[in-house]
Amino acid sequence: MNTARAIxxxxxxxxxxxxREGLVIRSLVFPIALTAGTHVVTLSLLVxxxxxxxxxxxxxxxxxxxxSTLEQKGLKPLESTNVRKEVIDRRVKAGLHGRxxxxxxxxxxxxxxxxxxxxxxxxxxxxxxxVEPPRASEIPGAGRLIARLLSAIYALYxxxxxxxxxxxxxxxxxxxxxxxxxxxxxxxxxxRWLGASIALCASQLPALLLWDxxxxxxxxxxxxxxxxxxxxxxxxxxxxxxxxxxxxAGFSARLAGGLTLNxxxxxxxxxxxxxxPFLPVASLGSSEAPWGPLAAALxxxxxxxxxxxxxxxx
Amino acid sequence: xxxxxxxxxxxPFLLAGLLIPAASVSVDSLFDFPRPPVRISGEIxxxxxxxxxxxIVETGPAHVxxxxxxxxVLTLTGRWIPEEFRSVLDEGNPNxxxxxxxxxxxxxxxxxxxxxxxxxxxxxxxxxxxLPGERSRRTLETLLAAAITRxxxxxxxxxxxxxxxxxxxxxxxxxxxxxxxxxxxxWLLALPLVPAxxxxxxxxxxxxxxxxxxxxxxxxxxxxxxxxVAGVSAWVLGRVDPHLGAALPLGGALLAxxxxxxxxxxxxxxxxxxxxxTLGLLAITARDVGNYQSRxxxxxxxxxxxxxxxAIGGFAWGIPVIAPALWAMAGNPGxxxxxxxxxxxxxxxxxxxxxxxxxxxxxxxxxxxxxxxxHYAAALLLSPALNALLRLPSTGTHFALERAWEAIxxxxxxxxxxxxxxxxxxxxxxxxxxxxxxVGIGISTIVLFPHQWLGGxxxxxxxxxxxxxxxxIGPAMVAHLFAMVPNEMPIWLVLFMTLPxxxxxxxxxxxxxxxx
Numbered sequence: 001m002n003t004a005r006a007i008x009x010x011x012x013x014x015x016x017x018x019x020r021e022g023l024v025i026r027s028l029v030f031p032i033a034l035t036a037g038t039h040v041v042t043l044s045l046l047v048x049x050x051x052x053x054x055x056x057x058x059x060x061x062x063x064x065x066x067x068s069t070l071e072q073k074g075l076k077p078l079e080s081t082n083v084r085k086e087v088i089d090r091r092v093k094a095g096l097h098g099r100x101x102x103x104x105x106x107x108x109x110x111x112x113x114x115x116x117x118x119x120x121x122x123x124x125x126x127x128x129x130x131v132e133p134p135r136a137s138e139i140p141g142a143g144r145l146i147a148r149l150l151s152a153i154y155a156l157y158x159x160x161x162x163x164x165x166x167x168x169x170x171x172x173x174x175x176x177x178x179x180x181x182x183x184x185x186x187x188x189x190x191x192r193w194l195g196a197s198i199a200l201c202a203s204q205l206p207a208l209l210l211w212d213x214x215x216x217x218x219x220x221x222x223x224x225x226x227x228x229x230x231x232x233x234x235x236x237x238x239x240x241x242x243x244x245x246x247x248x249a250g251f252s253a254r255l256a257g258g259l260t261l262n263x264x265x266x267x268x269x270x271x272x273x274x275x276x277p278f279l280p281v282a283s284l285g286s287s288e289a290p291w292g293p294l295a296a297a298l299x300x301x302x303x304x305x306x307x308x309x310x311x312x313x314x
Numbered sequence: 315x316x317x318x319x320x321x322x323x324x325x326p327f328l329l330a331g332l333l334i335p336a337a338s339v340s341v342d343s344l345f346d347f348p349r350p351p352v353r354i355s356g357e358i359x360x361x362x363x364x365x366x367x368x369x370i371v372e373t374g375p376a377h378v379x380x381x382x383x384x385x386x387v388l389t390l391t392g393r394w395i396p397e398e399f400r401s402v403l404d405e406g407n408p409n410x411x412x413x414x415x416x417x418x419x420x421x422x423x424x425x426x427x428x429x430x431x432x433x434x435x436x437x438x439x440x441x442x443x444x445l446p447g448e449r450s451r452r453t454l455e456t457l458l459a460a461a462i463t464r465x466x467x468x469x470x471x472x473x474x475x476x477x478x479x480x481x482x483x484x485x486x487x488x489x490x491x492x493x494x495x496x497x498x499x500x501w502l503l504a505l506p507l508v509p510a511x512x513x514x515x516x517x518x519x520x521x522x523x524x525x526x527x528x529x530x531x532x533x534x535x536x537x538x539x540x541x542x543v544a545g546v547s548a549w550v551l552g553r554v555d556p557h558l559g560a561a562l563p564l565g566g567a568l569l570a571x572x573x574x575x576x577x578x579x580x581x582x583x584x585x586x587x588x589x590x591x592t593l594g595l596l597a598i599t600a601r602d603v604g605n606y607q608s609r610x611x612x613x614x615x616x617x618x619x620x621x622x623x624x625a626i627g628g629f630a631w632g633i634p635v636i637a638p639a640l641w642a643m644a645g646n647p648g649x650x651x652x653x654x655x656x657x658x659x660x661x662x663x664x665x666x667x668x669x670x671x672x673x674x675x676x677x678x679x680x681x682x683x684x685x686x687x688x689h690y691a692a693a694l695l696l697s698p699a700l701n702a703l704l705r706l707p708s709t710g711t712h713f714a715l716e717r718a719w720e721a722i723x724x725x726x727x728x729x730x731x732x733x734x735x736x737x738x739x740x741x742x743x744x745x746x747x748x749x750x751x752x753v754g755i756g757i758s759t760i761v762l763f764p765h766q767w768l769g770g771x772x773x774x775x776x777x778x779x780x781x782x783x784x785x786x787i788g789p790a791m792v793a794h795l796f797a798m799v800p801n802e803m804p805i806w807l808v809l810f811m812t813l814p815x816x817x818x819x820x821x822x823x824x825x826x827x828x829x830x
Contacts, residue, residue, distance in 0.1 A: 019675040036633050041546075043640035048550060050644055087416050090553075099409060105417040106394035114395065117411045124411070125403050128391040133645065135652040138375065202671070206664035213634035213658035220657070 006183045007191050014165065014195030017174075024161065028199065031153050032207035035146065039214060049090065054078040055109060056086040056095030056102075066096075069116045073131045075109065108133070136216030143217040147208055148285035151227035152266055154204045155234040155281050159258040161196045162238020163251070166308070171246040179312065189308030193235055193301050200231040218287070225290025226283045233280035233297035234262050236304035244311050325440060326478065332432045333486035336425070338493050352396050356380035359388065361402050423572025425496050426487055427545075430505055430571040433483035434512035435538060437475050441516035442533030444471050445603065446523040454603075468600040472513055479509025483571075496573065500581040504570035504588075511564050511588045512537060514595040521599045544568060560584040563591035620753045623745040627761040630665035630740075634658035635721045636764070639714035650713060659721055659729040663736035670739045673748075680743035681787060689784035690792055692818035696776060697796035698808045699815075703773040704797060708765035715765040722762060724798045734798050737762065738791040741774070742781045751778050783819045 018024055055070055059079045070077055080086045083095035087102040094103040094110040099117060103110030111129040118124050136143070169175040169192075178188050204227050212220050241258035245251050262281060269275055269282025276286035280293040280300070351369040354362065355376035362380070363370060378392035378399070390399065397413070404410035448454040457467055483505050490496045516533045523532060544565030552559025552569060560566040560580040567588035570581050635658045641650035670680045701724055708719040722733065737758070745754040755774045763770020777790040784790070 016675045019672045020677075025672060033629070036629075036637075040633060040637045040640065043637070043644055045546065045550065047640055047643045049553060053645070084414075084416070099411045101411070101413045102416055103413060105415060106396075108393040110413055111392065111394050114411055114413060121411075122387070124407070125388040125390065127395060128389050130391060130393045132648055133393075135648050137652060202664075202668050206661050206668060209657045209661035209664065210634045212654055213661050214638060214653070216653055 003183050003187050006181065007187050007194070010178065010188060010191030011194040011198070014191050015198060017169075018161070018165065018195060018199050024199070027157060028203040031150055032203070032210060035150065036210055036214065051090050051093050051104070054092045055113065056080045056083040056092040058083055058097050061096075065119075066116055069112065073109075073112060075112075137218075140216070140218040143211065143215045144223075144285060146211055146215070147217045147223045147227070150207055150211065151204065151223075151230050151284045152281075154200055154207075154227065155230040155262055155266070155284070156259060158196065158200050158231050158234030159238040159241070159262050160255065161200065162193065162235035162304075163242040163255050163258055164238070164247070165192050165196055166239055166242045167245055167247045167251050170244075171248060175312075184309065185312050186305050186309040189239060189305040189312075192308075193239055193305060196235040196238070197232050197301075200235065201228050204228070204231055222287055222290055223285075226280075226286055226293055229280040229290055229293035229297040230284055232294070233265075233300045236297065236301040237262055240300075240304035240307050243307075325436065326482070329433065329436050329478070329482040332436065333429060333482055334489060336428050336432055337486040337490040338495065340495070352377045354378050354380065357382050357388075359403070362399060365398060365402070367396070367398060421574055423549075423569055423574045424501075425490060426501050426505055427568065427572030427574075429483050429486045429490070430508040430568055431541065433479040433486075433509040434541060437479050437509060437513055438516055438533050438537045441475055441513050441537075442520050442523075444475070444517060444520070445599075446520050449523070458603075464600040464603055465597075468517065468596055468603060472510075472517060472596055476510040476513040479513060480506030483509055499573055499576060500578060501571050501573040504567045504581060504584055507567045507585060507588050507592070508564070508571050511567060511592045511595075512541065514592040514599070515540065515564070518595040518599045521602045540564070541568065549574075556580045557583055561587050563587045616749050616753070619745075620749045620757065623740075623749060623754070624757050624761070626666070626669045627740065627745075627757055630669065631662045631721075631761050634661040634665075635717055636714045639712070639717055642713040647713065655717065655720055656727070656729045658717075659733050662721070663729070663732040666736040666740040667732075670736075670744050673744050678744065678748050680739055680747065683784075683786035685784040685786045685788050688818045689780065689789040692815040693780060693789035693793035694796060695811045695815035695818070696780065697793045697799075698801060698803045699812045700773055700776065700793055700797035701799070701801060701803075702805070702808055703769045706766050706769040709767070710765065718763070719765040724800045726799065730798050731795060734794040735791060738777070738787055738794050742777055742790045743787045746778055746781055751782060754778055780819060783821065 053074060054076050056078050057066065057080070059081055062077065062079065067077060078086065078092055080095070083097045084102050086092050087095045087104060090104065093107055094101060094113055096102075096113045096117070101110050101113045101117070103113075108129055108131045111127060112131055115127040115129045118126050166175070166189075169178075175188070179185060181188075205224065208217065208220070208224055208227060211217055217223050237258045238255075241254045241261070242251070243254060245254050265279060265281035266284065269279065269284060269286075272282075273286075276283040277288045277292045278296060280297040283290065283293040349367065352367055353371045353374075353376045354368050355371050356379045358370060358380045362368065376392075378390050378395060381389050381391065383389065388403070395413075400410070400412060404412075445454070448457065458464065462470075484502070487496075487502055487505050491498045491502075516537055519532050519536055541564070544562060545568045546565075548559040548562040548565030548569045550559075551562060551565075552574065556575050556577060557580055560570060560575060560583040566580075566584035569575070570584035575581060575584075635655075638650045638653045638658070641647070641653075674680045704722055704724055708715045724730065741754055741758040741762075745757060755771065755778050758774040758778075759767055759770040763773070777793060780793060781787050781790045
């Protein structure tokens with residue numbers, strides 16, 4: 001049988017078995033469903049509980065300058081007998097009484113009111129309020145952090161799925177049946193690595209793009225590349241570490257070893273940023289081009305497949 | 315018996331290990347994080363530059379920029395001005411402008427909420443094991459055959475775990491009161507009810523699980539989520555009226571245990587609603603515990619598939635395309651506008667593709683069948699009409715609707731073409747094959763066309779009909795792809811091309827008409 005064709009069919013079969021495991025599907029969906037769901041629920045609560053675009057002012061203290069200041073920034077005045085209470089009850093974001101500005105935290109709306117009050121006292125220092133809230137590109141930290149953590153979780157999955165596929169197939173006899181095929185055993189290992197890597201990358205890619213759509217991820221192409229490198233490498237680590245073990249014998253210790261190496265790579269990357277251009281997993285969060293980690297991941301995969309062949313006889 | 319073995323020793327120790335620090339540690343010292351320095355730039359007065367909380371930046375973004383006009387008046391530019399700047403610059407001013415931050419006045423639960431949550435969460439594993447453990451060890455039949463009623467059996471098991479949780483939470487609360495971390499109040503009455511109700515809820519959830527893994531999977535996944543949702547919902551309702559929040563079962567008791575309300579009516583409402591729910595859950599569990607008849611789902615398989623399709627389609631399109639509009643609704647339209655719509659299109663399309671591929675690999679095919687050239691010809695003739703439907707204006711001006719409209723606009727970018735392929739594979743491929751055709755049309759309209767339901771319905775129905783008549787999704791995919799080609803064809807020509815398309819999809823004389 002043509003080896004390349006055999007790898008293709010075995011990869012398809014491995015992927016099909018993987019996608020029929022409810023636990024695997026739930027695990028792959030879980031990080032993105034949980035994080036994106038939590039984000040959307042949090043934003044919805046913020047929308048429900050945040051006050052509108054009104055600013056409380058004392059009854060009868062209305063003047064044209066204040067009105068035009070507010071209107072320029074899309075805000076409306078709300079006349080009230082108790083400005084402080086309006087703010088505490090979150091009916092408005094900020095309010096004004098005499099020379100005091102009440103606000104729900106350090107908000108630009110409060111700074112705008114302060115600028116109005118200070119304009120009325122020319123001898124004082126002045127304030128120029130920037131009311132426009134920040135844009136996605138101005139606060140890249142959140143997107144970078146969530147992309148790094150999501151990729152790190154998928155990398156951990158890579159070890160578990162890589163090791164689990166081999167161990168499960170060994171226990172249920174699938175691996176032994178495939179060993180009877182007239183193809184190199186490395187092809188069987190390669191099909192497992194490919195199957196697990198496709199499943200991981202196919203779930204990680206939309207997850208990262210979705211977060212880019214929700215909060216913006218800086219250096220998206222590089223982030224995607226480093227995430228893919230981490231998935232490819234961690235699957236290889238899982239295949240390399242499981243060796244000749246099955247689910248019922250020796251699985252936990254080997255899995256723990258693989259997870260420890262994977263996590264160590266991540267920690268190394270955080271401690272020694274100079275490693276990022278070369279090592280997959282360590283490179284998560286880096287803004288460098290991902291070619292080095294991708295090449296290293298492919299080398300690790302090759303080594304894992306050779307080790308698989310060595311452990312399994314031919 | 316219920317608490318015999320290692321878990322009977324381990325769990326109380328675990329509870330004590332978590333609850334005692336939670337009750338006694340000073341929160342102020344825990345959350346006293348160093349504040350990041352304020353970045354300042356420009357013509358900075360020396361008294362501000364000498365402040366320990368500032369960092370002077372020459373380039374890059376600054377929180378506050380200092381400048382002076384021709385007359386020498388100092389102007390501070392920024393989104394907010396730190397209080398210490400005001401103190402320094404207004405020194406000696408008898409009537410300064412000042413800001414009062416009232417955000418801390420928003421009522422939030424106290425430390426006892428954490429005690430209630432810890433006491434409830436730690437028990438979820440043990441509760442998950444309670445009934446399924448008996449069932450997998452085959453001891454449940456023995457217990458049911460003994461001279462005790464089902465009610466006694468369930469209440470006995472509940473009392474063991476609820477007693478442990480309630481006792482541990484109350485002891486921890488007393489420690490907190492004695493150390494002066496929280497003042498005693500009516501919350502002490504609601505606190506034991508939270509673990510009690512959580513245990514009843516856990517037993518209710520696992521009442522039909524036949525083994526430990528199934529029981530643990532249900533309880534450990536569902537219980538924390540239910541606790542969080544109940545708590546947050548009660549808080550939101552409580553902002554409208556405390557009595558409304560307190561009346562929410564479990565959530566009301568959780569917030570009452572957190573000391574959010576001092577009003578006795580609210581406390582009694584929380585106790586009543588949560589206590590009543592606990593009794594109800596125990597009664598249902600007792601009724602069902604020995605019932606081995608497998609319960610059939612109240613939804614038919616086709617409806618379940620329809621709901622799954624709605625969930626997948628809603629997630630794939632709603633989260634990346636529509637959800638960023640929440641930023642605008644929360645007061646930051648600039649942030650929402652700066653988010654990439656192309657990433658949203660890619661994300662939505664890839665989620666749909668991944669879901670279709672997974673369902674296909676699970677044996678629920680999305681593609682297959684063969685078709686004839688005349689259906690492809692019909693697809694090509696139909697595509698200008700579909701193009702016109704995609705370009706119909708939005709029925710609303712809301713940011714979310716405008717974004718939904720933009721996301722499906724014709725274009726030759728790879729993201730637009732991927733969107734067309736993914737939508738056809740999922741909606742006309744998997745959904746139409748695995749649910750009723752009209753369900754597919756409805757879901758496709760709701761999910762993809764919230765801005766233009768009539769146009770969306772005609773678009774979805776045309777492609778669904780084409781797929782049904784052709785016997786494969788090939789022609790529908792071709793029609794959608796060609797509809798993505800921007801064109802300015804006059805309307806009379808579009809209509810003229812649609813007529814032969816309709817004739818081409820008619821079944822030949824004597825052949826049955828394939829239904830949706």
